[in-house]
Amino acid sequence: MATPDSIYNQGVIASSAPSGRKRSPQQKTLLITGLARSGTSMLAALLQAAGVWLGDHVYEPINEDAEITQMLEARDFTRLDALIARQNAKTAIWGFKVPDLHHFIQHDELQRFRNPHLIAIFRDPVAVAARNALSEHYEGTQAMIEATAAMHSLAQFIRASHAPFLFLSYEKALVFPRVFIDNVLAFCGLAPDEDQRIDLLRHVQPNRNEYVATSKRSFEGNLEGVENGKLIGWARHIGHMAPVLLDLLIDDRLSATFHASEFRNDLLAAGMGNGNHAFSLDLPDQELSDASVIRVRFNSRTIELANSGKSVADLRALREVR
Numbered sequence: 001m002a003t004p005d006s007i008y009n010q011g012v013i014a015s016s017a018p019s020g021r022k023r024s025p026q027q028k029t030l031l032i033t034g035l036a037r038s039g040t041s042m043l044a045a046l047l048q049a050a051g052v053w054l055g056d057h058v059y060e061p062i063n064e065d066a067e068i069t070q071m072l073e074a075r076d077f078t079r080l081d082a083l084i085a086r087q088n089a090k091t092a093i094w095g096f097k098v099p100d101l102h103h104f105i106q107h108d109e110l111q112r113f114r115n116p117h118l119i120a121i122f123r124d125p126v127a128v129a130a131r132n133a134l135s136e137h138y139e140g141t142q143a144m145i146e147a148t149a150a151m152h153s154l155a156q157f158i159r160a161s162h163a164p165f166l167f168l169s170y171e172k173a174l175v176f177p178r179v180f181i182d183n184v185l186a187f188c189g190l191a192p193d194e195d196q197r198i199d200l201l202r203h204v205q206p207n208r209n210e211y212v213a214t215s216k217r218s219f220e221g222n223l224e225g226v227e228n229g230k231l232i233g234w235a236r237h238i239g240h241m242a243p244v245l246l247d248l249l250i251d252d253r254l255s256a257t258f259h260a261s262e263f264r265n266d267l268l269a270a271g272m273g274n275g276n277h278a279f280s281l282d283l284p285d286q287e288l289s290d291a292s293v294i295r296v297r298f299n300s301r302t303i304e305l306a307n308s309g310k311s312v313a314d315l316r317a318l319r320e321v322r
Contacts, residue, residue: 010179011172014187015165027088029113030095030188033102035150037131038123039170044097046181046203050190053087053094068096072104081112088114093189100150102157116163117187122151123170138301177204219244219298221260221277223307225318229283231294232319234267235260235305236277243276245299250287257299288312 030052034040044063048054055065071080087094095117098104110116128151129144138146158165166187173180181200185192192200221235221244237244243261247254260279268275283294290313297304307318 009172010176011169012179012183013167014183026189027092028115028117028189029084029087030093031101031110031113031116031118032095032097032121033118033154034099034121035123035128035147035154036099038099038128039121039168039173040097040099042170042173042203042205043119043121043168043184046184046200047095047188049200049203050185050188050192050196052188052190053091054096064097064099069098072098072101075104077112084113100154102154107157107160110161110163116161118158118161118163118165119168119184119187120154120158120165121168121170121173125151127171133302142300173204174206177201180204219301219303221246221296221298221305223294223296223305223310223315223318225307226283226294226312226315227319229285231279231281231283231296231315233260233296233305233307234264234272234278235296235298236272241273241276246279246305247297247299248281249295249297250284251293252295255284255287256281283312290316 030047032040032044032047032054034043041062041064044054045061048058048063054063055068057067058065068080068083070076071083101118110118125144125147128147129140132138132143132147133140155167158167164187166183168180168183178197178201181197181204185197218238219235220238221233223231223233225232231248235244235246243259245257245259248256248258258279258281260277262278262280263275264278265275267273267277290311292312293309294312294315295304295308297308307315310318
């Protein structure tokens with residue numbers, strides 16, 4: 001018979017290990033994931049405060065280890081296996097946080113970890129889409145489509161892994177913080193005392209200012225003009241070395257998608273990575289007149305480069321005054 005508390009939706013779905021698979025309940029690796037900006041940082045902060053090792057290079061306030069993330073992104077399993085062996089020898093329970101884990105590792109590769117336990121936190125897809133629209137500069141409808149598709153992909157990945165998992169609702173965690181904490185601790189095999197449990201409540205809070213400030217992606221770039229039929233400029237994702245992908249629009253029609261990846265000494269001297277953030281793109285003569293309006297935006301985003309929205313004639317003039 002249902003108790004009064006059990007009839008409420010408390011936002012928790014748990015699955016234990018499939019029958020027939022031998023696992024040590026005292027030894028486990030906690031894999032914290034979810035879509036980006038779905039509450040993974042809050043969940044990781046909670047587990048770190050409960051004494052779980054989440055990496056030697058955990059960056060606050062997102063509570064993510066840069067070294068482990070780098071290994072997964074590069075699929076450097078030699079280094080990853082060495083880290084796994086080292087941590088298994090040190091402690092029975094450890095873990096790490098990587099949003100969108102399914103982008104970096106195949107479901108059957110999770111068996112590299114000792115008794116992997118997946119903890120995935122999900123947020124209202126409209127909230128995820130709105131946050132991505134703000135932080136990633138996506139148009140709202142596109143952000144919503146991508147958020148719902150990503151939720152489906154992550155859930156399928158976890159099901160295919162055949163590992164124990166815990167699904168959590170970010171919104172319900174805020175409404176029922178004690179239920180959230182108790183379920184996380186029980187799933188992980190952690191048993192702090194009552195004073196410690198009370199202290200963990202401070203980590204269950206929405207939209208901390210320091211998190212919002214550091215999670216927003218920053219982009220910059222400049223259209224420097226048109227010269228000899230080429231569109232000249234530069235663009236980058238601040239703090240990142242990889243070249244960004246850009247969209248060229250002519251009279252508001254998408255004409256090309258290209259990388260800002262050319263080297264320039266002046267960008268290197270200005271401290272922009274290795275200087276590989278420039279572009280000199282051939283413009284299609286058949287689509288152009290002096291009055292044609294050129295726009296360049298970061299791929300599929302709403303943010304545009306400085307001087308975007310000028311006519312070809314105006315962009316030529318920019319090069320003439322240099």
